[in-house]
Amino acid sequence: MRHALPLLLTAAAAFLAPAQQAPTPAPSGAPAEEVVVERTPAQVEARSLAQQAIAWFEKGEWKRADALAAKSSALDGAYELPWRVRGWCAAASGDDQQATLFLTEALNRAPANGELQLLLASCHRRLGEWGAAKDLLTDLLKKSGPTLPLYLELAECCIGEESWDDALAVLAQARALAPKERAIAEKVATVHEKREAWEEAAAELRPLLAAVPGDAPLRWRLIQALLNGRKLPEAAAELEEAARVWGDDPKPHQVLVDLYGKLLQDPANAARHQAWLKEWNLRRR
Numbered sequence: 001m002r003h004a005l006p007l008l009l010t011a012a013a014a015f016l017a018p019a020q021q022a023p024t025p026a027p028s029g030a031p032a033e034e035v036v037v038e039r040t041p042a043q044v045e046a047r048s049l050a051q052q053a054i055a056w057f058e059k060g061e062w063k064r065a066d067a068l069a070a071k072s073s074a075l076d077g078a079y080e081l082p083w084r085v086r087g088w089c090a091a092a093s094g095d096d097q098q099a100t101l102f103l104t105e106a107l108n109r110a111p112a113n114g115e116l117q118l119l120l121a122s123c124h125r126r127l128g129e130w131g132a133a134k135d136l137l138t139d140l141l142k143k144s145g146p147t148l149p150l151y152l153e154l155a156e157c158c159i160g161e162e163s164w165d166d167a168l169a170v171l172a173q174a175r176a177l178a179p180k181e182r183a184i185a186e187k188v189a190t191v192h193e194k195r196e197a198w199e200e201a202a203a204e205l206r207p208l209l210a211a212v213p214g215d216a217p218l219r220w221r222l223i224q225a226l227l228n229g230r231k232l233p234e235a236a237a238e239l240e241e242a243a244r245v246w247g248d249d250p251k252p253h254q255v256l257v258d259l260y261g262k263l264l265q266d267p268a269n270a271a272r273h274q275a276w277l278k279e280w281n282l283r284r285r
Helices: 005-014 041-058 062-075 081-092 096-109 114-126 130-144 148-160 164-177 182-194 198-211 216-228 232-246 251-263 267-284
Strands: none
Touching (some): 062 081, 081 114, 096 114, 114 130, 114 148, 251 267
């Protein structure tokens, strides 16, 4: 399963309400009156098919869901939901190009739907269509105000365009909204890595690793930043900690043999890790 399935599923869950509209809020002191919408048989059938399509989408049956949604839209061309379901199905199956077509049709019918607009922007972003994505996101920012998902999508577009300063500015705004959000720190680190600002990247990664010491990809990422920044003693210290935390994993020992032997000129520590690797190989036989 590819791309923004959590977002897709959130979107699907948000539209499982009955087809009948919710009661209109009444003025103060007056009883609420339910708005009854008169629909043709074709419109009623279209809504039934759309609900069935959502059910199949939630089961991962995207082709079946798409077929039902297509029948729904054919019965009621003004109905937005089947276009949205078709967009979910296309995005979930990895066809972002097709998803943009369906989601644009949906957004044309429901221009006030911010979640739909954000999903369409994310499809454009994954296609590398940075201008289209940023236009949608900027418009949404004006309409609905700042949110963390919106800032993260904007940051991804700036990263895609290699606009490092713009990306960091957007992420600073995101951090003001959610100072402890891990995804922000990871993206800030990504920007620093891409601009080869290794010390800044390491500074973002260290607190993340302190919170989850057993996160192997995160520790390797920090080690790589330290090596690239020529912080060799610090890289060795992280590798020693990795060797301790990961127990029977030979990779940190292998790197340490080279690091101590070739760069740090520390033959005693190089020999220590070489001996560990020799014993490890004997245990495997």
